[in-house]
Amino acid sequence: MSLILTPNIPDTDGLYQELVEAHDGLSAEESEAFNARLILTLANHIGDRDVLRQAIEVVRKSSGGNVQN
Amino acid sequence: MIEDRYSTASTLYPYCRVSDQDAEPRRHPVVIVGAGPVGLALALDLGQRGTPTLVLDDHEGPGAGSKAICFAKRTLDIAHRLGAAKKMVEKGVVWNVGRVFYGGEQLFEFNLLPESGHRHPAFINLQQPYFEQYLIECIRVEQSKGTPIEIRGRNQVTALTDKGDFVALEVDTPEGTYKIEAEFVVACDGARSPTRDMMGLSFDGRVFEDNFLIADVRMEAELPTERWFWFHPTFAPNVQSTLLHKQPDDIWRIDFQLGWDIDRDKELDPSRICSRVDALLSSQTGDVPDYELHWTSIYTFQCRRMQEFRKGRIFFAGDSAHQVSPFGARGANSGVQDAENLAWKLDLVLKGLAPSALLDSYSSERTFGADENILNSSRATDFMTPKSKAATIFRDAALDLARDHAFARTIINSGRLSVPCVYDGHAHFVQDALTNGPEVTRPGAPCPDAPVEGGFLLDNLKGNFTVLAIGFDCSKLKLIDGVAVDVLCIHKPSEYLQERYLGGGKSAVYLIRPDQHVVGRWPEFSEDKIRAALLTALGKEPI
C-alpha cells in the first residue's frame, strides 16, 4: 500500500481543532510528550511498515519550519 | 613472566611442563588461543570429531567476577551435543517471568513461558565460571577416553606469523618461551584479543556513553525468581535503570545504569554501593535483608566487530571477533554459535573431505550473525540510554503508554531474547523445495527441537550431516563423497514435529548440517537431490 497524500479526512477542520485543543494548557514539554504518545499510538494503528516508512520520508523531505522558495 | 590480568574463580588447568618446550617446533592441526567459553566449546567439539586440538591460555582457570549469567536455549542445545548441558540446567536458575517498572510502579509483566516440546528452557541463569568449569569437566572425561584435546595453562601466545602453509607461534610460560606450529589457529582470546592486535587488524564500532555498576549480592531473600527491570527507579534518583536477576548460590545480579559522567572510584566504594542496594531492597521488601557484596565492577559497553573473522589460517571467534552490549545476552551465546559453526568445517577440511574455501563461509555466516546481534543489542542499549532529547521523549512516551496498552509494551526494550540467526540466502544452503513448509525450519534455520520417540529430535543430531526423513522409509545412505551421513527416519511424528517440520504436508525430507542448521528440504526422498545439496553445503560443485 502506498501512503495516502490526497485529502482523506471527512472533517479536516474538526480534526485540526481537536488536535490543537488537546494541547491546551500543556507546557511545551508536555506537548512534546503528548505528540510522541500520539505518534506511537497512530503508528500502531496503521501497522504497515511500508506506509510508515513512506510517511517518515515524506515528512523528512518537507521543509518543516524553514520555508524555502 | 606471565602477569595475572585478572583473578580466577578456580584452578582448572595448572601450568605443567610439556615436551613441546624441549623440542623443535612441533606442528599441531589446530591451536586455540584462549580457554574462555568459546575456546573450550570449540576444543570439545573438534576433539570429539577426532581432530587433535591444543588450547593455550595465559591463566589457569576461569576468570572470577561478574560476566555472563544468561544462557539461551541454543547454547544449551549445543552444550547438550557436547555433553555439558545437564549440569548447566541442574545448577542453573530457570526463569520465565519478567516485570518492568517505571518509577515506583509496575508497568507490566511478561512470561517467556517456554514453548512446549523442547528439551531445554528458553533461558537459564548461571554464572559464567560454572559454564567454563562444566566444559572443562567434559574435556577431562573426553581425555580419559583418549580424545585428543590438550589444555595448557599459563601459556601465553606472544607472537604468531602466518607462513602460508602453517602458522608459527611463540608461547611464553613461567619457565620461558617455546615455539610451535599450527595448521590453523583460532583466536578465542577475548575482546582485547592480543592476536588481533599482533596482526594489526581493526575492531570498529560504537562505544555507548554509559556506565553500569554491577553488584552481585549474596542473600537469602524472599524474592521471586524473576527478572525485574526498572526505568527511572524511585529508589535511586539519579539512576536511569536498574536490573535485578537471580543466579544460583543465592546470588543476585543488580545492575545500576549510572550515566556517563561518574567518578568510578567513588562509585566503587563499598559503602556507597551498599547504600544503593539497601535502597533497592528496602523499597521491595520493606526492610533490608542480610546480604554481602559478592563481586562489584563498573562496565562500559561497546558494539563492534572485525571486518572478517578469517585471515588466512587464523580465525577469530567469540569476543575477539565481535563485542556486544550485554542486553539480550548475546556475547557468550553467540560465541558458542561461532564455535559450532567453525568446528565441523575445520574438521572436514583437515580431513581432506571439504575444500578449504568452505572455511570462508565461517566468516560470511558469522559476521552476518554478529551484525544481527549487534543490531539487537544496540537497539536495546539505545532504548535504555536515549541518545537525544527526541529519543528520550519517545522512550518515555512508550513507557507511559505501556501501563495501559499492550501495543506499547512491545516497544519497551531492555534486551531481546537471544536467538540464533537464520542464514537466509547464504551460499551453502539450497532453495526451499517444501511448499508450505514451516518458516522456522526453512533452509538456513537452526533446527528447533521437538519430541520424538524416546527423547527429543536434537538428541539425534549428533554432529554429522543428518538426513531427517519424516513419513518415509529411506534407503541406507551412509557416506556421500566420504562424508558420514546419519539417517533418521520418523514414521509417527509427534504433533510438535509435524507442526515444526511438516506444516500441512504428510511427509518431508531434511538435510541438516553438523551444526544443526537446515541445508535443504524436499517433499520426497531423492538421493540425487540430497547428494547435490550436501556438495553445496561442503562448498564442492555439485557433480
Ligand SMILES: Cc1cc2nc3c(=O)[nH]c(=O)nc-3n(C[C@H](O)[C@H](O)[C@H](O)COP(=O)(O)OP(=O)(O)OC[C@H]3O[C@@H](n4cnc5c(N)ncnc54)[C@H](O)[C@@H]3O)c2cc1C
Ligand atoms: C557484565 C557482563 C555481563 C555479561 N552477560 C552475558 C550474558 O548474560 N550472556 C552472554 O551470553 N554473555 C554475556 N556477557 C559476555 C560474555 O562474558 C563474553 O561474551 C564471553 O566471555 C566471551 O567469551 P570468549 O571465550 O570469547 O572470551 P573470554 O571469556 O574473554 O576468554 C578469553 C580467554 O583468552 C585468554 N587469553 C587472552 N590473551 C591470551 C594470550 N595471548 N594467550 C593465551 N590466552 C590468552 C584469556 O585469559 C581468557 O581466558 C557479559 C559480559 C559482561 C562483561
